[in-house]
Amino acid sequence: MELKVENVSFSYNKKRQILKDVSLSVSSNSVVGLIGDSGSGKSTLCKIIAGYISNYKGSVTIDGEKIPDKDYYPVQLIFQHPEKTMNPKWKMKKVLNESWTPSQELKDTFGLKENWLNRWPSELSGGELQRFSIIRALNPKTKFIIADEISTMLDAVTQVQIWQSLINHCKANNIGILAVSHDIDLLNIICDDILYFKDINNL
Amino acid sequence: MSELPWYNKGLFSSLNLRQKTLLTIGLTGLVLLIIFICGWMTNANLPTDFSIKMQAPSFQHPFGTDWMGRDMFARTLKGLSLSIMIGLAASILSSIIATLLAFLASINRACDEFVSWLIDLFASIPHILLIMMISIGLGKGAFGVTMAVAFSHWVNLTRVLRAEVLQINTSEYVLLSRKFGKSKLWIAKEHILPLVLSQIFVGTLLVFPHAIMHESSVTFLGFGLSPHEPAIGIILSESMSYLAMGAWWLAFFPGIALLIVVLLFDIIGDNLKRLIDPSEANK
Numbered sequence: 311m312e313l314k315v316e317n318v319s320f321s322y323n324k325k326r327q328i329l330k331d332v333s334l335s336v337s338s339n340s341v342v343g344l345i346g347d348s349g350s351g352k353s354t355l356c357k358i359i360a361g362y363i364s365n366y367k368g369s370v371t372i373d374g375e376k377i378p379d380k381d382y383y384p385v386q387l388i389f390q391h392p393e394k395t396m397n398p399k400w401k402m403k404k405v406l407n408e409s410w411t412p413s414q415e416l417k418d419t420f421g422l423k424e425n426w427l428n429r430w431p432s433e434l435s436g437g438e439l440q441r442f443s444i445i446r447a448l449n450p451k452t453k454f455i456i457a458d459e460i461s462t463m464l465d466a467v468t469q470v471q472i473w474q475s476l477i478n479h480c481k482a483n484n485i486g487i488l489a490v491s492h493d494i495d496l497l498n499i500i501c502d503d504i505l506y507f508k509d510i511n512n513l
Numbered sequence: 514m515s516e517l518p519w520y521n522k523g524l525f526s527s528l529n530l531r532q533k534t535l536l537t538i539g540l541t542g543l544v545l546l547i548i549f550i551c552g553w554m555t556n557a558n559l560p561t562d563f564s565i566k567m568q569a570p571s572f573q574h575p576f577g578t579d580w581m582g583r584d585m586f587a588r589t590l591k592g593l594s595l596s597i598m599i600g601l602a603a604s605i606l607s608s609i610i611a612t613l614l615a616f617l618a619s620i621n622r623a624c625d626e627f628v629s630w631l632i633d634l635f636a637s638i639p640h641i642l643l644i645m646m647i648s649i650g651l652g653k654g655a656f657g658v659t660m661a662v663a664f665s666h667w668v669n670l671t672r673v674l675r676a677e678v679l680q681i682n683t684s685e686y687v688l689l690s691r692k693f694g695k696s697k698l699w700i701a702k703e704h705i706l707p708l709v710l711s712q713i714f715v716g717t718l719l720v721f722p723h724a725i726m727h728e729s730s731v732t733f734l735g736f737g738l739s740p741h742e743p744a745i746g747i748i749l750s751e752s753m754s755y756l757a758m759g760a761w762w763l764a765f766f767p768g769i770a771l772l773i774v775v776l777l778f779d780i781i782g783d784n785l786k787r788l789i790d791p792s793e794a795n796k
Contacts, residue, residue, distance in 0.1 A: 362688055382694035394685045399707040409693040449693075 311338045311373050313385065313454045313486060318358055318368035320351075328354050331368070331512045334505055336454060336486045341477060343497035344490045346507025352490050353390070355507075356458045359488070360387035372453060382409075384453040388460045392439035396431040403427040406442055410449040419475045420445055436463045437472075444476055454486045461496070473500050534784045541777045541784075545597065548774065552594025559583040567755075570762050577762035580755060585748075589767045592745040593774055595738075599659050600724040600778075606663035607724075608670060608717040615674035615709075616701055619682055628675060635668050644727055645736045658737045662724045670716035674709055681705050711789040718782035722775040729771055745771045 313336045321327040328351040336342045346352045357363045359370055361383050370377065370385075377384060389395045396405050406412065406427065420441045426434060434442075440460060447455055457476075461469040477500060480487055491497055497504050528536065562582035570577045576585035618628035635643070647661035681687060681704065690700050731737040732746025740747055745767050752763035 361692060380694075383692040386692065387689075389685055389689075391685075395689050397686045397704050397708070408690065408695075446693075 311453055311484075311486070312336070313359070313488075314369075314371050314374070315355075315359060316369050316371070318355070318366055318370065320354060320358060320363065320366040322354075327513065329358075329366075329511060329513075332510050334488075334510055336488050338453065338484045338486045339481060340502045341480075341487045341489060341500055343501035343504040344488060344507060345492065345494055345497055345504060346490075346511075348492070350507050351511065352507055353458055356387055356456045356488075356490060360385050360456050362387065382449065382451045384451060385456060386447040386449070386452045386454070387456045387458060388440075388443055388447050390459040390462060392436060392443045393431060395443055396439065398431055400431070401427070402429055402431065402434065402442060405431065406446060409446050410451075412445050412448070416445060416448070416479070419479070421471065437465075437468050440464070441472065444472065448479060448483075448485075450483070452485060454488065455480065457487060457489045459491055462491070462493075469496065531788070534788050538781050538784050538788070541781050545774065545777055545781075548590065549594045549597050552590040552592070552597075555587050555591050555594075559587060567758075567760055570766070576766040577760070579751075579763060580760075585763065585766060588743045588748060589745070589770050591743045592748055592767065593770055595655075595742065595744050596725045596728055596771070597774065599655060599662070599728050600721050602659045603662035603666065603724040603728070604717050604720040606659070607665075607667040607720055608713055610663065610667040611670035611674055611716065612709075612713055614667065614671045615678050616705075618675045619678045619701070619705075620697070625675075625679075628671070632668055632672055632675075635665065640665050640727065641730065644731050645734070648731060648736050653737060654739055655742075658728050658731060661731070662727050665727075666720050666723055670713070670720065673716065674712060677709050677712060678705055681708055715782060715786045715789060718778065718785055721778040721782065725771070725775055725778070 315332060315334050318329055318332045319327065320329040332355060334342070334344075344352060344355075354363070358366050361370075361377065361379060372384065396402075406422075422441055422445070426438060431439060440463070444460065455476075461472060464472065473496075477487070479485070489497060489501060494504075560583075564582065565574075565578050566580050566582040568574060568578045568582075574584050574586065576589055578584055579588070614628050614631070618625045643665045644658075644661040647664055648657040651657035651660050687700055687704055690704060695703075728737060729744070729746040729749070732744050733750045734746075735750065737746055738744045740751075748767045749764055752760065752767075755763055
Protein backbone atom coordinates (compact mmCIF):
# COMPACT_ATOMS: atom_id res chain seq x y z
CA MET A 311 0.00 0.00 0.00
CA GLU A 312 1.08 3.54 -0.58
CA LEU A 313 0.22 6.73 1.24
CA LYS A 314 0.37 9.59 -1.25
CA VAL A 315 0.34 13.31 -0.47
CA GLU A 316 -0.14 15.37 -3.61
CA ASN A 317 0.11 19.14 -4.08
CA VAL A 318 -1.03 19.99 -0.57
CA SER A 319 -1.24 23.72 0.14
CA PHE A 320 -2.33 25.26 3.41
CA SER A 321 -2.29 28.55 5.31
CA TYR A 322 -3.63 29.36 8.77
CA ASN A 323 -4.35 32.96 7.74
CA LYS A 324 -4.21 34.98 4.56
CA LYS A 325 -0.96 36.73 5.43
CA ARG A 326 1.39 33.79 5.40
CA GLN A 327 1.24 30.54 3.54
CA ILE A 328 2.76 27.55 5.35
CA LEU A 329 2.60 24.75 2.81
CA LYS A 330 2.67 25.07 -0.95
CA ASP A 331 2.30 22.13 -3.31
CA VAL A 332 3.84 19.62 -0.94
CA SER A 333 4.04 16.10 -2.35
CA LEU A 334 5.47 12.97 -0.81
CA SER A 335 4.74 9.29 -0.62
CA VAL A 336 5.28 6.58 1.97
CA SER A 337 4.89 2.91 1.13
CA SER A 338 4.04 0.18 3.62
CA ASN A 339 7.02 -1.55 5.03
CA SER A 340 9.23 1.52 4.76
CA VAL A 341 10.36 4.21 7.15
CA VAL A 342 10.57 7.68 5.64
CA GLY A 343 12.23 10.47 7.58
CA LEU A 344 11.25 14.13 7.31
CA ILE A 345 13.58 16.81 8.62
CA GLY A 346 13.11 20.56 8.79
CA ASP A 347 13.52 23.75 10.82
CA SER A 348 11.34 24.76 13.72
CA GLY A 349 8.15 26.49 12.67
CA SER A 350 8.48 25.45 9.05
CA GLY A 351 5.18 23.57 9.02
CA LYS A 352 6.19 19.97 9.68
CA SER A 353 3.57 19.46 12.37
CA THR A 354 0.93 21.14 10.21
CA LEU A 355 1.72 18.68 7.41
CA CYS A 356 1.46 15.81 9.92
CA LYS A 357 -1.96 17.02 11.06
CA ILE A 358 -3.15 17.26 7.46
CA ILE A 359 -1.98 13.73 6.63
CA ALA A 360 -3.56 12.30 9.81
CA GLY A 361 -6.88 14.04 9.10
CA TYR A 362 -6.85 16.62 11.91
CA ILE A 363 -7.00 19.53 9.47
CA SER A 364 -9.50 19.30 6.66
CA ASN A 365 -9.62 22.68 4.90
CA TYR A 366 -6.46 22.23 2.82
CA LYS A 367 -5.96 22.15 -0.93
CA GLY A 368 -4.60 19.05 -2.64
CA SER A 369 -5.15 15.41 -1.80
CA VAL A 370 -4.08 12.74 0.68
CA THR A 371 -4.81 9.22 -0.54
CA ILE A 372 -4.07 5.57 0.24
CA ASP A 373 -3.69 3.54 -2.97
CA GLY A 374 -5.38 6.34 -4.89
CA GLU A 375 -8.49 6.36 -2.69
CA LYS A 376 -9.63 9.06 -0.30
CA ILE A 377 -9.34 8.08 3.35
CA PRO A 378 -12.77 7.55 4.97
CA ASP A 379 -13.26 9.85 7.93
CA LYS A 380 -16.14 8.14 9.70
CA ASP A 381 -14.61 5.03 11.25
CA TYR A 382 -11.13 4.29 12.57
CA TYR A 383 -8.66 6.48 10.71
CA PRO A 384 -5.97 4.27 9.12
CA VAL A 385 -3.32 6.98 9.35
CA GLN A 386 -2.51 7.55 13.03
CA LEU A 387 -0.58 10.51 14.34
CA ILE A 388 1.56 10.09 17.45
CA PHE A 389 1.87 13.47 19.11
CA GLN A 390 4.97 15.16 20.45
CA HIS A 391 3.51 15.68 23.93
CA PRO A 392 1.96 12.45 25.21
CA GLU A 393 0.62 14.08 28.39
CA LYS A 394 -1.73 16.23 26.31
CA THR A 395 -3.20 13.23 24.54
CA MET A 396 -4.46 11.55 27.68
CA ASN A 397 -7.57 12.41 29.64
CA PRO A 398 -6.33 13.46 33.10
CA LYS A 399 -9.33 11.75 34.75
CA TRP A 400 -8.62 8.35 33.19
CA LYS A 401 -6.49 5.58 34.66
CA MET A 402 -3.73 4.38 32.33
CA LYS A 403 -5.52 1.07 31.82
CA LYS A 404 -8.44 2.84 30.20
CA VAL A 405 -6.10 5.08 28.21
CA LEU A 406 -4.26 2.06 26.83
CA ASN A 407 -7.37 0.13 25.88
CA GLU A 408 -9.19 3.05 24.27
CA SER A 409 -8.40 2.10 20.67
CA TRP A 410 -7.76 -1.65 21.04
CA THR A 411 -6.60 -4.30 23.50
CA PRO A 412 -2.89 -4.89 22.93
CA SER A 413 -1.35 -8.28 23.60
CA GLN A 414 0.86 -8.92 26.62
CA GLU A 415 3.74 -9.61 24.23
CA LEU A 416 3.49 -6.15 22.67
CA LYS A 417 3.33 -4.55 26.11
CA ASP A 418 6.48 -6.41 27.06
CA THR A 419 8.40 -5.37 23.95
CA PHE A 420 7.76 -1.73 24.81
CA GLY A 421 8.69 -2.35 28.44
CA LEU A 422 5.27 -1.48 29.85
CA LYS A 423 5.13 -2.35 33.53
CA GLU A 424 1.95 -3.84 34.95
CA ASN A 425 1.79 -1.44 37.90
CA TRP A 426 1.72 1.62 35.62
CA LEU A 427 -1.75 0.58 34.49
CA ASN A 428 -3.41 1.57 37.77
CA ARG A 429 -1.94 5.06 37.88
CA TRP A 430 -3.13 8.43 36.59
CA PRO A 431 -1.39 10.05 33.59
CA SER A 432 0.10 12.75 35.83
CA GLU A 433 1.94 10.11 37.84
CA LEU A 434 4.04 8.82 34.94
CA SER A 435 6.98 10.42 33.14
CA GLY A 436 6.94 11.63 29.55
CA GLY A 437 8.84 8.61 28.29
CA GLU A 438 6.50 6.19 30.05
CA LEU A 439 3.47 7.99 28.67
CA GLN A 440 4.89 8.02 25.16
CA ARG A 441 5.08 4.21 25.20
CA PHE A 442 1.36 4.14 25.92
CA SER A 443 0.53 6.50 23.08
CA ILE A 444 2.65 4.47 20.65
CA ILE A 445 1.00 1.16 21.57
CA ARG A 446 -2.40 2.85 21.34
CA ALA A 447 -1.66 3.82 17.75
CA LEU A 448 -0.64 0.28 16.74
CA ASN A 449 -4.24 -0.92 16.35
CA PRO A 450 -4.45 -3.68 13.68
CA LYS A 451 -6.51 -1.30 11.55
CA THR A 452 -3.61 1.18 11.36
CA LYS A 453 -1.91 1.29 7.95
CA PHE A 454 0.45 4.21 8.42
CA ILE A 455 1.97 5.97 11.39
CA ILE A 456 3.03 9.60 11.47
CA ALA A 457 5.55 10.04 14.27
CA ASP A 458 5.81 13.76 15.02
CA GLU A 459 8.97 14.14 17.13
CA ILE A 460 7.89 11.27 19.33
CA SER A 461 11.27 10.69 20.96
CA THR A 462 12.44 14.27 21.52
CA MET A 463 11.96 14.15 25.26
CA LEU A 464 13.73 10.83 25.75
CA ASP A 465 17.34 10.00 26.48
CA ALA A 466 19.42 8.28 23.78
CA VAL A 467 19.10 4.75 25.15
CA THR A 468 15.33 4.91 25.52
CA GLN A 469 15.02 6.50 22.07
CA VAL A 470 16.78 3.54 20.50
CA GLN A 471 14.72 1.03 22.47
CA ILE A 472 11.42 2.59 21.54
CA TRP A 473 12.26 3.09 17.88
CA GLN A 474 13.58 -0.47 17.66
CA SER A 475 10.36 -1.96 19.02
CA LEU A 476 8.20 0.33 16.89
CA ILE A 477 10.04 -0.43 13.65
CA ASN A 478 10.09 -4.18 14.35
CA HIS A 479 6.36 -4.19 14.93
CA CYS A 480 5.66 -2.11 11.83
CA LYS A 481 7.86 -4.21 9.55
CA ALA A 482 6.14 -7.35 10.79
CA ASN A 483 2.66 -5.91 10.31
CA ASN A 484 3.26 -4.04 7.08
CA ILE A 485 2.79 -0.55 8.52
CA GLY A 486 4.50 2.45 6.92
CA ILE A 487 6.11 5.12 9.08
CA LEU A 488 6.70 8.80 8.43
CA ALA A 489 9.20 9.91 11.08
CA VAL A 490 9.47 13.65 11.65
CA SER A 491 12.38 14.99 13.64
CA HIS A 492 15.04 17.65 14.09
CA ASP A 493 17.60 15.01 14.81
CA ILE A 494 19.40 14.07 11.59
CA ASP A 495 21.57 11.47 13.33
CA LEU A 496 18.51 9.63 14.60
CA LEU A 497 16.85 9.69 11.18
CA ASN A 498 20.06 8.45 9.54
CA ILE A 499 19.92 5.35 11.72
CA ILE A 500 16.24 4.45 11.53
CA CYS A 501 15.05 5.62 8.11
CA ASP A 502 15.16 4.00 4.70
CA ASP A 503 14.84 7.38 3.04
CA ILE A 504 15.14 10.98 4.25
CA LEU A 505 13.23 13.98 2.90
CA TYR A 506 14.22 17.58 3.55
CA PHE A 507 11.20 19.70 4.30
CA LYS A 508 12.51 22.79 2.53
CA ASP A 509 13.03 20.73 -0.64
CA ILE A 510 9.46 19.41 -0.82
CA ASN A 511 7.80 22.68 0.27
CA ASN A 512 7.67 24.93 -2.80
CA LEU A 513 7.54 28.27 -0.99
CA MET B 514 6.68 36.20 66.15
CA SER B 515 3.46 37.26 64.55
CA GLU B 516 0.12 36.58 66.14
CA LEU B 517 -1.46 33.30 65.11
CA PRO B 518 -4.96 33.60 63.62
CA TRP B 519 -7.72 32.15 65.81
CA TYR B 520 -8.21 29.09 63.63
CA ASN B 521 -4.59 28.04 64.12
CA LYS B 522 -4.88 28.01 67.90
CA GLY B 523 -6.23 25.44 70.28
CA LEU B 524 -8.35 22.53 69.19
CA PHE B 525 -7.88 22.73 65.42
CA SER B 526 -4.23 23.76 65.30
CA SER B 527 -3.04 20.32 64.21
CA LEU B 528 -5.28 20.18 61.13
CA ASN B 529 -4.11 21.26 57.71
CA LEU B 530 -6.17 23.42 55.38
CA ARG B 531 -7.64 20.44 53.54
CA GLN B 532 -8.76 18.79 56.77
CA LYS B 533 -10.21 22.06 57.98
CA THR B 534 -12.15 22.48 54.74
CA LEU B 535 -13.47 18.94 55.03
CA LEU B 536 -14.38 19.53 58.68
CA THR B 537 -16.26 22.71 57.76
CA ILE B 538 -18.17 20.91 55.02
CA GLY B 539 -18.95 17.99 57.32
CA LEU B 540 -20.16 20.09 60.25
CA THR B 541 -22.22 22.42 58.07
CA GLY B 542 -23.77 19.47 56.28
CA LEU B 543 -24.60 17.87 59.62
CA VAL B 544 -26.34 21.01 60.90
CA LEU B 545 -28.42 21.23 57.74
CA LEU B 546 -29.29 17.55 57.93
CA ILE B 547 -30.44 17.95 61.54
CA ILE B 548 -32.62 20.94 60.61
CA PHE B 549 -34.08 19.00 57.71
CA ILE B 550 -34.82 15.84 59.70
CA CYS B 551 -36.27 17.77 62.65
CA GLY B 552 -38.55 19.67 60.30
CA TRP B 553 -39.51 16.41 58.61
CA MET B 554 -40.47 14.76 61.89
CA THR B 555 -42.34 17.77 63.27
CA ASN B 556 -46.08 17.59 62.95
CA ALA B 557 -47.18 20.73 61.15
CA ASN B 558 -50.83 20.45 62.17
CA LEU B 559 -50.22 22.19 65.46
CA PRO B 560 -53.19 22.54 67.74
CA THR B 561 -54.44 26.07 67.99
CA ASP B 562 -54.59 27.30 71.55
CA PHE B 563 -55.92 30.81 71.84
CA SER B 564 -55.03 31.02 75.51
CA ILE B 565 -51.35 31.35 74.60
CA LYS B 566 -51.69 33.49 71.44
CA MET B 567 -49.13 36.18 70.61
CA GLN B 568 -46.67 35.28 73.34
CA ALA B 569 -43.19 36.74 73.17
CA PRO B 570 -40.21 34.35 73.08
CA SER B 571 -39.86 32.36 76.29
CA PHE B 572 -38.17 29.14 77.34
CA GLN B 573 -41.35 27.23 76.57
CA HIS B 574 -41.71 28.75 73.12
CA PRO B 575 -38.22 29.93 72.04
CA PHE B 576 -39.53 31.67 68.89
CA GLY B 577 -42.80 32.84 70.51
CA THR B 578 -46.30 31.95 69.38
CA ASP B 579 -48.53 33.36 66.64
CA TRP B 580 -52.07 34.75 66.71
CA MET B 581 -53.54 31.25 66.90
CA GLY B 582 -51.25 30.15 69.69
CA ARG B 583 -49.07 27.90 67.53
CA ASP B 584 -45.43 27.41 68.44
CA MET B 585 -43.33 29.40 65.98
CA PHE B 586 -40.25 27.24 66.52
CA ALA B 587 -41.99 24.15 65.17
CA ARG B 588 -43.48 26.10 62.27
CA THR B 589 -40.10 27.60 61.38
CA LEU B 590 -38.43 24.18 61.41
CA LYS B 591 -41.15 22.76 59.22
CA GLY B 592 -40.85 25.73 56.87
CA LEU B 593 -37.08 25.36 56.63
CA SER B 594 -37.27 21.67 55.80
CA LEU B 595 -39.85 22.45 53.13
CA SER B 596 -37.53 25.14 51.74
CA ILE B 597 -34.55 22.77 51.75
CA MET B 598 -36.56 20.12 49.92
CA ILE B 599 -37.78 22.51 47.24
CA GLY B 600 -34.29 23.99 46.94
CA LEU B 601 -32.77 20.54 46.51
CA ALA B 602 -35.24 19.50 43.82
CA ALA B 603 -34.94 22.81 42.00
CA SER B 604 -31.14 22.95 42.01
CA ILE B 605 -30.74 19.33 40.90
CA LEU B 606 -33.23 19.93 38.10
CA SER B 607 -31.52 23.13 37.02
CA SER B 608 -28.13 21.37 36.94
CA ILE B 609 -29.58 18.64 34.75
CA ILE B 610 -30.94 21.29 32.39
CA ALA B 611 -27.56 23.07 32.38
CA THR B 612 -25.65 19.86 31.63
CA LEU B 613 -27.97 18.86 28.80
CA LEU B 614 -27.77 22.31 27.23
CA ALA B 615 -23.98 22.46 27.56
CA PHE B 616 -23.65 19.13 25.74
CA LEU B 617 -26.23 20.24 23.17
CA ALA B 618 -24.07 23.30 22.48
CA SER B 619 -21.10 21.06 21.70
CA ILE B 620 -22.83 19.20 18.84
CA ASN B 621 -22.32 21.81 16.14
CA ARG B 622 -22.22 25.52 15.48
CA ALA B 623 -25.96 25.93 14.98
CA CYS B 624 -26.70 24.24 18.30
CA ASP B 625 -24.09 26.41 20.00
CA GLU B 626 -25.70 29.57 18.59
CA PHE B 627 -29.08 28.34 19.79
CA VAL B 628 -27.88 27.64 23.33
CA SER B 629 -26.05 30.98 23.52
CA TRP B 630 -29.21 32.71 22.37
CA LEU B 631 -31.22 30.86 24.99
CA ILE B 632 -28.72 31.88 27.69
CA ASP B 633 -28.90 35.54 26.63
CA LEU B 634 -32.68 35.38 26.51
CA PHE B 635 -33.08 33.98 30.01
CA ALA B 636 -30.35 36.16 31.48
CA SER B 637 -32.07 39.28 30.19
CA ILE B 638 -35.33 38.63 32.07
CA PRO B 639 -35.33 39.55 35.79
CA HIS B 640 -35.24 36.36 37.85
CA ILE B 641 -38.12 37.13 40.14
CA LEU B 642 -40.39 38.08 37.24
CA LEU B 643 -39.61 34.86 35.40
CA ILE B 644 -40.18 32.77 38.51
CA MET B 645 -43.53 34.43 39.13
CA MET B 646 -44.65 33.87 35.55
CA ILE B 647 -43.65 30.21 35.42
CA SER B 648 -45.05 29.54 38.88
CA ILE B 649 -48.43 31.00 37.98
CA GLY B 650 -48.37 29.24 34.62
CA LEU B 651 -47.85 25.87 36.29
CA GLY B 652 -50.56 26.44 38.87
CA LYS B 653 -48.41 27.59 41.84
CA GLY B 654 -47.91 25.13 44.69
CA ALA B 655 -44.71 23.18 45.43
CA PHE B 656 -44.56 21.83 41.86
CA GLY B 657 -44.93 25.25 40.26
CA VAL B 658 -42.31 26.86 42.50
CA THR B 659 -39.79 24.03 42.01
CA MET B 660 -40.16 24.19 38.24
CA ALA B 661 -40.03 27.99 38.22
CA VAL B 662 -36.83 28.10 40.27
CA ALA B 663 -35.25 25.29 38.22
CA PHE B 664 -36.04 26.92 34.88
CA SER B 665 -34.62 30.28 35.92
CA HIS B 666 -31.37 29.18 37.58
CA TRP B 667 -29.66 27.07 34.94
CA VAL B 668 -28.17 30.07 33.13
CA ASN B 669 -24.90 30.60 35.03
CA LEU B 670 -23.96 26.94 35.22
CA THR B 671 -24.75 26.45 31.54
CA ARG B 672 -22.45 29.31 30.63
CA VAL B 673 -19.59 27.82 32.65
CA LEU B 674 -20.15 24.28 31.41
CA ARG B 675 -20.50 25.33 27.78
CA ALA B 676 -17.09 27.03 27.86
CA GLU B 677 -15.57 24.03 29.64
CA VAL B 678 -17.00 21.52 27.14
CA LEU B 679 -15.84 23.63 24.20
CA GLN B 680 -12.33 23.70 25.60
CA ILE B 681 -12.24 19.95 26.24
CA ASN B 682 -13.61 19.32 22.76
CA THR B 683 -10.54 20.91 21.20
CA SER B 684 -8.08 19.00 23.39
CA GLU B 685 -5.77 16.48 21.78
CA TYR B 686 -7.22 13.48 23.59
CA VAL B 687 -10.69 14.20 22.23
CA LEU B 688 -9.37 14.77 18.70
CA LEU B 689 -7.42 11.53 18.96
CA SER B 690 -10.45 9.68 20.28
CA ARG B 691 -12.38 10.77 17.20
CA LYS B 692 -9.61 9.36 14.99
CA PHE B 693 -9.96 6.09 16.89
CA GLY B 694 -13.47 6.04 15.44
CA LYS B 695 -15.32 6.80 18.67
CA SER B 696 -18.77 8.39 18.38
CA LYS B 697 -19.61 11.85 19.70
CA LEU B 698 -21.91 10.33 22.30
CA TRP B 699 -19.19 8.01 23.53
CA ILE B 700 -16.73 10.92 23.79
CA ALA B 701 -19.27 13.05 25.65
CA LYS B 702 -19.95 10.25 28.12
CA GLU B 703 -16.44 8.90 28.65
CA HIS B 704 -14.16 11.88 28.06
CA ILE B 705 -16.07 15.05 28.85
CA LEU B 706 -18.49 14.07 31.60
CA PRO B 707 -15.84 12.92 34.13
CA LEU B 708 -14.00 16.21 33.60
CA VAL B 709 -17.01 18.47 34.20
CA LEU B 710 -18.61 16.39 36.93
CA SER B 711 -16.97 18.37 39.74
CA GLN B 712 -18.12 21.64 38.12
CA ILE B 713 -21.67 20.31 37.94
CA PHE B 714 -21.56 19.25 41.58
CA VAL B 715 -20.27 22.59 42.85
CA GLY B 716 -22.67 24.43 40.57
CA THR B 717 -25.61 22.54 42.04
CA LEU B 718 -24.60 23.45 45.59
CA LEU B 719 -24.04 27.10 44.73
CA VAL B 720 -27.50 27.35 43.14
CA PHE B 721 -29.03 25.99 46.34
CA PRO B 722 -29.03 29.24 48.39
CA HIS B 723 -30.45 31.17 45.43
CA ALA B 724 -33.17 28.58 45.01
CA ILE B 725 -34.20 28.79 48.67
CA MET B 726 -34.17 32.59 48.71
CA HIS B 727 -36.22 32.84 45.54
CA GLU B 728 -38.66 30.19 46.71
CA SER B 729 -39.26 32.17 49.91
CA SER B 730 -39.52 35.54 48.21
CA VAL B 731 -41.94 34.35 45.56
CA THR B 732 -44.03 32.65 48.25
CA PHE B 733 -43.91 35.84 50.30
CA LEU B 734 -45.31 37.74 47.33
CA GLY B 735 -48.14 35.24 47.09
CA PHE B 736 -47.17 33.49 43.85
CA GLY B 737 -45.70 30.37 45.38
CA LEU B 738 -46.81 27.80 47.90
CA SER B 739 -50.41 27.81 49.08
CA PRO B 740 -51.12 29.61 52.40
CA HIS B 741 -51.90 26.49 54.44
CA GLU B 742 -48.36 25.19 54.04
CA PRO B 743 -45.94 26.44 56.72
CA ALA B 744 -43.30 27.77 54.29
CA ILE B 745 -40.97 30.50 55.49
CA GLY B 746 -42.33 32.84 52.84
CA ILE B 747 -45.88 32.26 54.09
CA ILE B 748 -44.85 32.78 57.71
CA LEU B 749 -43.12 36.04 56.81
CA SER B 750 -46.00 37.39 54.76
CA GLU B 751 -48.50 36.50 57.50
CA SER B 752 -46.36 38.20 60.12
CA MET B 753 -46.50 41.47 58.17
CA SER B 754 -50.00 42.22 59.50
CA TYR B 755 -48.88 41.73 63.11
CA LEU B 756 -45.57 43.58 62.95
CA ALA B 757 -47.26 46.90 63.57
CA MET B 758 -48.78 45.43 66.75
CA GLY B 759 -45.28 44.81 68.10
CA ALA B 760 -45.09 41.06 67.39
CA TRP B 761 -41.53 41.33 66.08
CA TRP B 762 -40.67 37.70 66.83
CA LEU B 763 -43.05 36.47 64.14
CA ALA B 764 -40.79 37.83 61.40
CA PHE B 765 -37.44 38.06 63.15
CA PHE B 766 -36.72 34.42 64.05
CA PRO B 767 -37.97 32.76 60.85
CA GLY B 768 -36.10 35.40 58.84
CA ILE B 769 -32.84 34.81 60.73
CA ALA B 770 -33.29 31.05 60.46
CA LEU B 771 -33.73 31.28 56.69
CA LEU B 772 -30.65 33.49 56.43
CA ILE B 773 -28.59 31.00 58.46
CA VAL B 774 -29.64 28.06 56.30
CA VAL B 775 -28.79 29.98 53.13
CA LEU B 776 -25.41 30.97 54.55
CA LEU B 777 -24.66 27.38 55.58
CA PHE B 778 -25.30 26.17 52.04
CA ASP B 779 -23.13 28.95 50.70
CA ILE B 780 -20.31 27.89 53.03
CA ILE B 781 -20.55 24.27 51.86
CA GLY B 782 -20.54 25.34 48.22
CA ASP B 783 -17.54 27.64 48.59
CA ASN B 784 -15.50 25.11 50.55
CA LEU B 785 -16.30 22.31 48.15
CA LYS B 786 -15.29 24.54 45.26
CA ARG B 787 -11.98 25.19 46.95
CA LEU B 788 -11.50 21.49 47.60
CA ILE B 789 -12.33 20.30 44.08
CA ASP B 790 -10.87 23.12 42.03
CA PRO B 791 -7.45 24.05 43.46
CA SER B 792 -7.01 26.95 41.05
CA GLU B 793 -9.87 28.66 42.89
CA ALA B 794 -8.02 28.43 46.19
CA ASN B 795 -5.40 30.96 45.13
CA LYS B 796 -7.89 33.71 44.44
